[in-house]
Amino acid sequence: MxxxxxxxxxxxxxxxxxxxxxxxxxxxxxxxxVVAQARIRASRHKGMELVMPNLxxxxxxxxxxxxxxxxxxxVTVHDRRLYGLIAATRVLxxxxxxxxxxRAASEGLAGRRAAQRARQVIRExxxxxxxTNFLLLSRLLQTGDAAIVPLLDANNMPVVNxxxxxxxxxxxxxxxxxxxxxxxxxxxxGQLVLPLGLPWAPTSGRLRRLIGDLERFAGEAAALSAxxxxxxxxxxxxxxRSARNVAALGRAAIAEIDRTIENDLTWIVGDWxxxxxxxxGTLFWVxxxxxxxxxxxxxxxxxxxxxxxxxxxxxxxxSIERQRDALVDLxxxxxxxxxxxxxxxxxxxxxxxxxVQRRWAHAQPxxxxxxxxxxxxxxxxxxxxxxx
Amino acid sequence: xxxxxxxxxxxxxxxxxxxxxxxxxxxxxxDKLSDRGTLDAAISQVRDRLATLRPARPLSLAxxxxxxxxxxxxxxxxxxxxxxxxxxxxxxxxxxLVEQALGPxxxxxxxxxxxxxTHDEALAxxxxxLVWPRSAQALEAVLARAARDPAFRVATLGRNLDVADQIxxxxxxxxxxxxxxxxKVNLPPRPFGTLALQxxxxxxxxxxxxxxxxxxxxxARVLIARASRPGELxxxxxxxxxxxxxxxxxxxxxxxxAAAVAAFDRDLQGLAQRTARTAPQNADIAxxxxxxxxxxxxxxLGGNFRVGSATLVDARHFIAAFLSPAxxxxxxxxxxxxxxxxxxxxxxxxxxxxxERTLIAVRxxxxxxxxxxxxxxxxxxIDRLISDLTVRARDHISEAAARDADTACALAGDFCRMIxxxxxxxxxxxxxxxxxxxxxxx
Numbered sequence: 097m098x099x100x101x102x103x104x105x106x107x108x109x110x111x112x113x114x115x116x117x118x119x120x121x122x123x124x125x126x127x128x129x130v131v132a133q134a135r136i137r138a139s140r141h142k143g144m145e146l147v148m149p150n151l152x153x154x155x156x157x158x159x160x161x162x163x164x165x166x167x168x169x170x171v172t173v174h175d176r177r178l179y180g181l182i183a184a185t186r187v188l189x190x191x192x193x194x195x196x197x198x199r200a201a202s203e204g205l206a207g208r209r210a211a212q213r214a215r216q217v218i219r220e221x222x223x224x225x226x227x228t229n230f231l232l233l234s235r236l237l238q239t240g241d242a243a244i245v246p247l248l249d250a251n252n253m254p255v256v257n258x259x260x261x262x263x264x265x266x267x268x269x270x271x272x273x274x275x276x277x278x279x280x281x282x283x284x285x286g287q288l289v290l291p292l293g294l295p296w297a298p299t300s301g302r303l304r305r306l307i308g309d310l311e312r313f314a315g316e317a318a319a320l321s322a323x324x325x326x327x328x329x330x331x332x333x334x335x336x337r338s339a340r341n342v343a344a345l346g347r348a349a350i351a352e353i354d355r356t357i358e359n360d361l362t363w364i365v366g367d368w369x370x371x372x373x374x375x376x377g378t379l380f381w382v383x384x385x386x387x388x389x390x391x392x393x394x395x396x397x398x399x400x401x402x403x404x405x406x407x408x409x410x411x412x413x414x415s416i417e418r419q420r421d422a423l424v425d426l427x428x429x430x431x432x433x434x435x436x437x438x439x440x441x442x443x444x445x446x447x448x449x450x451x452v453q454r455r456w457a458h459a460q461p462x463x464x465x466x467x468x469x470x471x472x473x474x475x476x477x478x479x480x481x482x483x484x
Numbered sequence: 485x486x487x488x489x490x491x492x493x494x495x496x497x498x499x500x501x502x503x504x505x506x507x508x509x510x511x512x513x514x515d516k517l518s519d520r521g522t523l524d525a526a527i528s529q530v531r532d533r534l535a536t537l538r539p540a541r542p543l544s545l546a547x548x549x550x551x552x553x554x555x556x557x558x559x560x561x562x563x564x565x566x567x568x569x570x571x572x573x574x575x576x577x578x579x580x581l582v583e584q585a586l587g588p589x590x591x592x593x594x595x596x597x598x599x600x601x602t603h604d605e606a607l608a609x610x611x612x613x614l615v616w617p618r619s620a621q622a623l624e625a626v627l628a629r630a631a632r633d634p635a636f637r638v639a640t641l642g643r644n645l646d647v648a649d650q651i652x653x654x655x656x657x658x659x660x661x662x663x664x665x666x667x668k669v670n671l672p673p674r675p676f677g678t679l680a681l682q683x684x685x686x687x688x689x690x691x692x693x694x695x696x697x698x699x700x701x702x703x704a705r706v707l708i709a710r711a712s713r714p715g716e717l718x719x720x721x722x723x724x725x726x727x728x729x730x731x732x733x734x735x736x737x738x739x740x741x742a743a744a745v746a747a748f749d750r751d752l753q754g755l756a757q758r759t760a761r762t763a764p765q766n767a768d769i770a771x772x773x774x775x776x777x778x779x780x781x782x783x784x785l786g787g788n789f790r791v792g793s794a795t796l797v798d799a800r801h802f803i804a805a806f807l808s809p810a811x812x813x814x815x816x817x818x819x820x821x822x823x824x825x826x827x828x829x830x831x832x833x834x835x836x837x838x839x840e841r842t843l844i845a846v847r848x849x850x851x852x853x854x855x856x857x858x859x860x861x862x863x864x865x866i867d868r869l870i871s872d873l874t875v876r877a878r879d880h881i882s883e884a885a886a887r888d889a890d891t892a893c894a895l896a897g898d899f900c901r902m903i904x905x906x907x908x909x910x911x912x913x914x915x916x917x918x919x920x921x922x923x924x925x926x
Contacts, residue, residue, distance in 0.1 A: 170908065170909065171909060172904065172909050173900055173901070173904050173909045173912050173913045173916060176909065176913055177913075203893065203897050203920075204893070204894050204896070204897020204898060204900075204901070205897050205900060205901065205916070207840075207901065208833050208836055208837075208894075208898070209833070211894070211897065323603065323604060323605055323606055324605060324606060324669070325605075325606045325609065325669075326666075326669070326670070327670075328669065328670070416538065416603045416605065418538075418673050420669075420673075421672045421673055424672075424680075424682065455682070456680075456682045470844050470847075470848075470905070474844075
């Protein structure tokens with residue numbers, strides 16, 4: 097076996113600033129510290145490459161090939177499996193990476209708690225998918241001439257009723273579709289809106305909840321900044337404003353999506369070949385926008401303890417040192433906004449984020465070593481068990 | 485508030501068994517009492533946990549004064565003279581002396597601190613910067629008068645000469661308090677492990693700014709007390725010395741070595757008092773001891789630390805004597821836990837969790853044994869464990885597969901992780917792939 101040189105492993109640092117979300121890459125929930133929360137993207141040459149922060153805290157990012165990572169550090173069986181699953185799909189998109197991460201975790205390679213949580217999330221996604229499809233059908237029935245039938249039971253779960261089939265046939269005929277084509281389009285649309293959930297759904301989708309969590313995190317980081325002094329106060333302030341800005345951009349995009357679904361659902365389903373050219377883009381955009389923040393929120397919540405929030409002054413619960421240390425650890429993960437997001441606040445925050453990330457360099461002298469990483473791996477597995 | 489000894493014992497037991505959240509709540513209630521009286525004794529049982537949890541506690545003059553030495557406080561029954569620690573019993577005496585010296589300003593201070601907690605760090609630091617130098621001055625005046633006037637000394641400090649020595653020690657901490665507190669803010673919470681670059685930069689900033697031996701010694705003692713692996717901290721400090729002036733480097737290495745040796749002695753005394761331990765407990769001890777040993781070894785490599793070679797040899801022998809049985813006991817413990825797993829069934833999560841913790845500990849112990857001894861004798865024990873694991877894995881998975889494929893897959897995941905923990909992922913992954921292929925899941 098040829099051991100790669102340091103240059104092979106580390107690549108060349110450059111003043112990396114992503115132009116697009118695809119260039120920024122998708123974060124992957126690996127458990128090995130050396131690649132934990134690395135971003136993965138299509139390589140210009142072949143296959144995929146990992147985008148990782150500069151380990152020395154200097155300018156730029158590093159690009160790794162997976163084989164180089166395997167040669168140079170200890171990577172868990174879980175991560176090997178997860179990379180294999182992602183590589184096999186050949187589609188790099190946050191939703192897909194999340195599904196593969198859940199699949200790998202559900203196999204138990206990241207521990208029992210992570211497996212149980214992954215299986216539970218997969219089950220919840222399936223239930224929410226069924227609910228979303230029925231809610232879409234229900235709205236179509238309401239907008240058409242067909243009689244409105246109760247579609248949900250007392251627990252907000254869909255009920256199967258022969259009346260629904262008849263009503264759906266009526267709607268399909270009105271839209272010039274066969275019932276099967278109607279169901280196919282509803283199912284496709286349902287899968288697309290699944291991460292957000294429908295605006296009239298009884299419970300919010302995952303990304304809507306994440307935006308709420310981001311806003312809460314922004315408030316807690318701001319309160320922590322106010323209590324602190326020196327460099328750390330600046331770090332907490334930047335983290336808070338970044339989260340708030342992403343939440344605001346997300347909310348604006350979701351409002352637009354909601355308006356489209358509310359007003360043009362019949363058009364979207366009826367003229368899907370046209371609608372598919374524009375509508376899904378905004379849905380995917382929200383997924384890309386929020387990519388990377390779910391880990392930050394989960395890690396933060398693991399430290400502050402959801403139940404211990406002190407309501408009086410908006411400061412999160414848990415030890416203040418642990419909050420501070422968690423935020424320092426998470427600072428290097430604050431996502432940079434690609435240039436394609438033409439938002440002045442976001443671009444100015446990029447500069448501040450880069451400055452903070454350099455100042456609070458994420459140096460892990462042990463990251464390229466071996467077994468001393470076990471506690472760090474277990475920490476990442478714990479977070480995997482808590483992720484939504 | 486006075487409560488009976490029996491009730492106090494019950495309360496202390498309940499506190500020690502409470503969850504973090506319950507403990508935080510109870511301590512919050514106790515803190516609200518104007519006079520805690522004997523309840524302090526109950527809290528003393530859980531001080532270690534409180535030090536880690538760091539719930540918001542009321543900010544008081546006593547807390548401001550003793551913040552710089554919070555990591556060095558020992559209860560009266562544990563405290564030993566010359567141990568380079570601080571007796572908790574000193575808090576009351578010193579606070580009274582400072583309150584007297586501050587006069588009416590003490591009341592103003594109390595008003596400013598009312599309703600504030602230890603989480604109001606910026607305020608605590610600001611108030612501390614006002615109080616620490618004046619308190620140091622006041623305590624120096626008390627000590628000067630006590631030296632001249634034996635009657636005053638006995639009336640104020642009692643007959644125990646160590647009290648004056650401790651106050652003298654505390655004065656040094658009060659003089660360096662601003663630097664200590666600022667540094668603590670910029671370091672990870674205690675107990676901290678490996679320091680990142682920003683932490684090392686904070687250390688450099690602090691040590692570049694101070695040049696008195698006393699202040700450096702005080703900060704070194706705080707750092708060693710807050711480090712989970714003091715030896716690793718010593719290595720970091722050793723590297724840092726290259727960027728300091730020759731005088732600063734000399735003072736710092738002397739101070740950190742003295743603090744580390746005192747902490748090492750304390751560890752050994754603690755080790756001698758304990759008896760039956762689990763493999764994870766042994767692994768924690770071994771990691772800490774190895775950390776010391778590695779730092780002491782640096783002497784040979786031209787590092788800055790100067791520790792007698794007898795100490796080094798003693799330390800190595802001590803650790804080696806501790807590790808041999810620890811590895812064997814750990815392997816036996818792991819095999820016993822494996823044997824207790826219900827054959828072909830998922831078993832409960834707690835049992836698997838305990839087994840995984842034990843396997844990690846065994847791996848850590850074996851690695852440290854190899855480092856300390858310079859041979860691979862412990863690997864024989866590890867091979868025996870892996871062989872046992874592999875055989876049991878196949879038995880459990882095939883037994884489960886006959887009834888329920890999902891359980892069999894879950895067990896494949898469990899055993900793959902166990903083997904990965906003890907060996908490595910390159911060895912474990914092909915085994916998992918074989919099992920999953922046989923189960924038609926790949």
